[in-house]
Amino acid sequence: MRISRETDYAMRCVLHLSVNPGQTCMVEEMAQARGVPRSFLAKILQKLKRANIVESFRGVKGGFALARKPSDISLLDVIEAIQGVVSLNICAVDEKACDRSGDCVIHPVWVILREDFQTMLGKFDFQMLADDEFLKEKKEKK
Amino acid sequence: MRISRETDYAMRCVLHLSVNPGQTCMVEEMAQARGVPRSFLAKILQKLKRANIVESFRGVKGGFALARKPSDISLLDVIEAIQGVVSLNICAVDEKACDRSGDCVIHPVWVILREDFQTMLGKFDFQMLADDEFLKEKKEKK
DNA sequence: TAAAACAAGATAACATTTATCCTAATTATG
DNA sequence: CATAATTAGGATAAATGTTATCTTGTTTTA
Numbered sequence: 001m002r003i004s005r006e007t008d009y010a011m012r013c014v015l016h017l018s019v020n021p022g023q024t025c026m027v028e029e030m031a032q033a034r035g036v037p038r039s040f041l042a043k044i045l046q047k048l049k050r051a052n053i054v055e056s057f058r059g060v061k062g063g064f065a066l067a068r069k070p071s072d073i074s075l076l077d078v079i080e081a082i083q084g085v086v087s088l089n090i091c092a093v094d095e096k097a098c099d100r101s102g103d104c105v106i107h108p109v110w111v112i113l114r115e116d117f118q119t120m121l122g123k124f125d126f127q128m129l130a131d132d133e134f135l136k137e138k139k140e141k142k
Numbered sequence: 143m144r145i146s147r148e149t150d151y152a153m154r155c156v157l158h159l160s161v162n163p164g165q166t167c168m169v170e171e172m173a174q175a176r177g178v179p180r181s182f183l184a185k186i187l188q189k190l191k192r193a194n195i196v197e198s199f200r201g202v203k204g205g206f207a208l209a210r211k212p213s214d215i216s217l218l219d220v221i222e223a224i225q226g227v228v229s230l231n232i233c234a235v236d237e238k239a240c241d242r243s244g245d246c247v248i249h250p251v252w253v254i255l256r257e258d259f260q261t262m263l264g265k266f267d268f269q270m271l272a273d274d275e276f277l278k279e280k281k282e283k284k
Numbered sequence: 285t286a287a288a289a290c291a292a293g294a295t296a297a298c299a300t301t302t303a304t305c306c307t308a309a310t311t312a313t314g
Numbered sequence: 315c316a317t318a319a320t321t322a323g324g325a326t327a328a329a330t331g332t333t334a335t336c337t338t339g340t341t342t343t344a
Binding site for chain 2: 291
């Protein structure tokens with residue numbers, strides 16, 4: 001019922017890139033800035049890349065940058081990039097996983113909840129979060 | 143991000159008891175009727191008992207019955223009885239689990255989502271589900 | 285007192301999570 | 315063109331969580 005630590009790390013990373021969108025950033029820098037194990041983060045970034053959330057540049061001066069605007073990346077996008085499709089019960093996504101889906105009266109509830117859940121998570125984007133972080137840093141400098 | 147199979151089993155079991163509330167039922171009967179491994183279900187019923195969702199009677203003619211009206215038992219109640227407090231990120235429930243909760247701008251989002259999530263799950267009760275099952279059986283007899 | 289049923293702890297197989305490490309492949313730069 | 319910097323991807327492994335099973339004890343009815 002919880003997101004994994006991996007997903008939490010992915011969010012920190014996307015947030016980091018969202019604060020200066022357009023700018024490329026090395027794994028090492030993000031790992032240090034956000035307290036994420038470097039080699040683990042490298043793996044996570046591959047998943048974010050496959051989901052078209054970040055893009056990568058190899059070689060000297062390489063690194064990662066957002067592939068889309070922060071306002072076009074939601075919590076849901078990042079969660080699904082890492083953990084796969086969101087749903088509360090496997091049967092809402094794969095009916096074959098439960099032999100009773102056909103006549104189970106709980107099944108339709110899982111389907112409704114899945115939609116509500118996705119809507120909920122789709123409402124938060126990384127522009128919002130980056131703005132929050134920008135304001136917070138400004139306040140602390142005073 | 144998913145409920146466990148154990149929780150799914152717990153729901154089947156509470157639903158089974160909700161169809162004839164007031165009536166006591168043996169582990170063996172519920173296990174067979176709902177396709178749940180017997181010894182596993184016995185464990186699950188202990189958790190449901192601790193959460194005051196079912197009550198138990200020992201000895202010959204013993205068994206389990208609901209401790210409350212089906213309309214007073216929500217999906218949330220059963221999920222929390224089995225898996226503990228619902229939240230999407232551990233930090234929403236235990237700030238010490240993350241060293242950054244204090245200045246993390248994502249943290250407040252987890253807190254909001256947790257509340258929304260609990261509200262969502264609290265809206266479905268077992269009277270509704272039992273009614274659905276009753277109607278479905280009636281229809282199939284025709 | 286015997287049989288039926290729940291109670292509770294120990295244990296174990298399996299899957300998932302959370303990483304780490306090593307070897308490519310790619311690219312900028314002197 | 316050689317070298318250093320950086321991502322890409324596969325193999326591996328420790329720790330944790332899930333999904334059970336089994337055994338022994340306790341309670342209750344008849």
